[in-house]
Amino acid sequence: MNETSPKPGPENRKLHLGSGGAFQETETSQRSPDDDSDINDFTLRTPPDPIQPSIINTRLNRFYFRFALLGSVLYCIPILFLLFSPRSSNLWLPYLGNGIFICFLVIAILYINRRAADFAGLRTLLIGGMKITVLSIVVSCILILVMLAVFHEKLQQPPVIRIQDGTNGFTSILLFNAIIVNFPGGAFATLIGSIAVKHDQKTDFGNELE
Numbered sequence: 552m553n554e555t556s557p558k559p560g561p562e563n564r565k566l567h568l569g570s571g572g573a574f575q576e577t578e579t580s581q582r583s584p585d586d587d588s589d590i591n592d593f594t595l596r597t598p599p600d601p602i603q604p605s606i607i608n609t610r611l612n613r614f615y616f617r618f619a620l621l622g623s624v625l626y627c628i629p630i631l632f633l634l635f636s637p638r639s640s641n642l643w644l645p646y647l648g649n650g651i652f653i654c655f656l657v658i659a660i661l662y663i664n665r666r667a668a669d670f671a672g673l674r675t676l677l678i679g680g681m682k683i684t685v686l687s688i689v690v691s692c693i694l695i696l697v698m699l700a701v702f703h704e705k706l707q708q709p710p711v712i713r714i715q716d717g718t719n720g721f722t723s724i725l726l727f728n729a730i731i732v733n734f735p736g737g738a739f740a741t742l743i744g745s746i747a748v749k750h751d752q753k754t755d756f757g758n759e760l761e
Contacts, residue, residue, distance in 0.1 A: 614666075615679065618659045619686030626652040626687070626733070627694045630725060634702040637721060645728040652687065652733055653740045659683050660744035673749055680741025684734065691729045699725070 629644040629651070663679045664671040699706070699722055706721055 615682045616686060618662075618683045619690055622652055622655045622659070622683065622687040623690035623694055625655055626691050626729070627698070630695065631698060634698055634705070634721070637702075637706055642724070645725060646732070649728065649732045649736055653736045656680060656683060656687075656737050656740040657744040660741060661748055664748045671749070673745055676745035676749065677741060680745060681738065684737030684741060687737070688730055688733050691733065692726060695725045695729060696722075 626648040629648040633641050633644040660676055660680050663676055667675060
């Protein structure tokens with residue numbers, strides 16, 4: 552009894568990539584189910600790994616820190632003028648710094664919304680604004696202590712303020728202003744700015760920062 556060659560069927564055909572970039576069908580010999588010697592023509596390529604959350608968090612933290620550093624510098628500019636001329640008549644200058652900081656924070660909220668394709672979620676705006684506020688307060692306190700150390704001799708002149716702490720009260724006043732005034736002011740600016748820039752006031756949904 553003569554053996555007949557197997558007819559070409561789906562199990563005897565294999566696709567391979569031709570030179571022109573198109574798939575071509577070729578006929579292959581029939582093999583048994585137990586034959587594991589065949590090698591696939593194609594190697595499956597896995598898609599690139601998505602960006603890890605830790606990398607995204609690092610980028611966002613750098614983004615917030617840059618804004619916080621800029622806000623702290625703007626806040627400390629009037630304080631620097633006060634330390635150049637430490638008189639009681641100039642004690643309004645720290646409050647000028649508070650106003651500059653609040654205005655800057657509103658601008659930061661606008662920039663966060665722009666970075667999120669002008670469709671940031673309310674949660675994203677609030678968290679971003681509060682992070683910038685807290686970081687700015689920490690950096691501002693550090694800058695104030697550095698400036699007080701630089702102007703220490705100048706602040707040892709006859710006291711113009713009744714609080715005695717080695718700097719004629721300026722340490723207590725400036726740190727109090729940087730923390731107690733900037734925090735509620737920053738929180739208020741964050742809340743108002745977030746509500747103002749959000750397009751859809753009926754929902755909290757929106758784009759997240761990456």
